[in-house]
Amino acid sequence: MFTRRAFVLSTLALAACTAEAQVRPVPRGADPGLVPQRTANWLAWVEGYKPRARSAGIDAGVIDRAFARAGYLAGVVERDRNQTEFKRSFEDYLQLVASEERVRLGREAFARQRSKLEAIEARHGVPAEVVAAIWGVESRYGERRGDIGVVSATSTLAYDGRRGSFFEKQLTAALRILQRGDTTPDRLVGSWAGAMGHTQFIPTSYQAYAVDFDGDGRRDIWSDDPSDALASTAAYLERSGWRRGERWGGETGSGGLQPDPGGPRFATGRNFGVIKRYNNSDSYALAVGYLSDRIAGAGPLEASFGPDRYGLTLAERQELQRRLGAAGFDAGKPDGVIGTGTREAIEAAQRSLGVAVTGDPSPALLRALGG
Incomplete structure (x- = not known):
């Protein structure tokens, strides 16, 4: 029975934990908002969540280890609440995710991973260059995988975010990853919103689609070796309806999709819609398709974008x-x-x-x- 005395003792313990966390020094160069803080309110939320996690089949020991070094991340909440509503032009988006530099890096990464990418294509039917392009757009070929604790990020957003139910599901899925032994709490890291690894899987997508391509018994998308991450991406697209032997689309002179007025036009096929299952955005799917063609050796777009709304090219x-x-x-x-x-x-x-x-x-x- 949870008595008033037990409540008082637990409250004092929470306060002690909070005080200890608040005086812990911030590592040199770190964003203070991304240093976990074991605040009283977050800790109380975690205590309320633990029975729900146990009822979902997560072992108590897994839960305790996952939260042992986790904490509230004020910077994650700030990012969630201040996401810009500004819509970039497609030309700008291409410059950010499929620039000439990204093309060059993509060709180099493809050459390094050619045998694995071709083996993944043979198994799942998704062209190697499409998988490589998603890798490039999502993490710059593994350079930007994220280093924020997923348990801290998802628990913070479940407790203090705009989509609490969604992020609680992500948190529970993250705990399932730990319970299965695919990685450890210290290596379970990603973006501020909990997207993980080379191709930025959220935990529920990981649970549904991740594969153990290298056969070591773990679906390790965090390793420097991108094999499992790339194969998991191909498996995602395959199970989303990818049609072998069909192109995503391509640039056309007339008709089709024109994301920027006066700019290039694109014909799109069924596989374009499959790419959108990965990220439901026309700009994203076009950028992946374009980058995949460039990685495979194609040249730049033939049509120009022309001046922007400020009159500048x-x-x-x-x-x-x-x-x-x-x-x-x-x-x-x-x-x-x-x-x-x-x-x-x-x-x-x-x-x-x-x-x-x-x-x-x-x-x-x-x-x-x-x-």
Whole structure:
């Protein structure tokens, strides 16, 4: 029986844990919002969740080990609540996930993993270059797999997020991964929203589709060896209805899908819709298809995008970023994508020039900076 005395003692224990966590030093260079904090309210939520996890078949020992070093992540909640509603153009999206650099890296990664990718294609029927393209879009070929504890992230969002029920399901699925022995609590890491490994599976998708391609008894999508992750992605697409021998689509001169007014048009087939099962976005599926073609040796798009809504082409936006940097206003990498850093640099330049501070690029600003 849970008596009042037991409640008081447990509350004191929670407070002690909270105080200890709050004075723990933050590692050098770490984002304080992503350092787990064992706050009283989060700990109380965890205690309420544990019986639900046990009723779902998770062993008590697995639960205790999973939460031993987990905690509330304020930075995850901030990211969840401040996701931008700004919709990027397809041209910008391609520059971010399928740039010439991403193509070059993709061809190099494909060459390194060719035998595995071809074996995966033979088993699951999904072209090796399509699997490689998803790998490139999701984690830059394994470079950006995420290092945030999945138990901390999903429990934080289940307790204090906008979609508590969804993230509690992800948390329970994450505990099932630990119970099965596919990885350990310390290696169960991913993005701030709990997406994991080389191809960013959420825990429930992992449970449904992940495979042990290398035969070591574990479905290890976190390892430096991407074999299980790439095969799991192919299995996902196969079970989602991928048709062997059919293309996803391709660039066309007329008709079809045109994501940016005046830009390239694309014919799409059934397998385009299968890619969207991985991420339900036209831009995502087009980028994966385009990148897969480029990895396989195809050239750039034939049609141009033309000037953007500010009257600047991609080359002019890149030149603007270079000139901002040369003038002492850090606009970051000159990729032609006008994001937060570039807008801040533009605002600083506009203030120094004594013109209206809008943060918007323009032909006039390009000329004023030396054009």
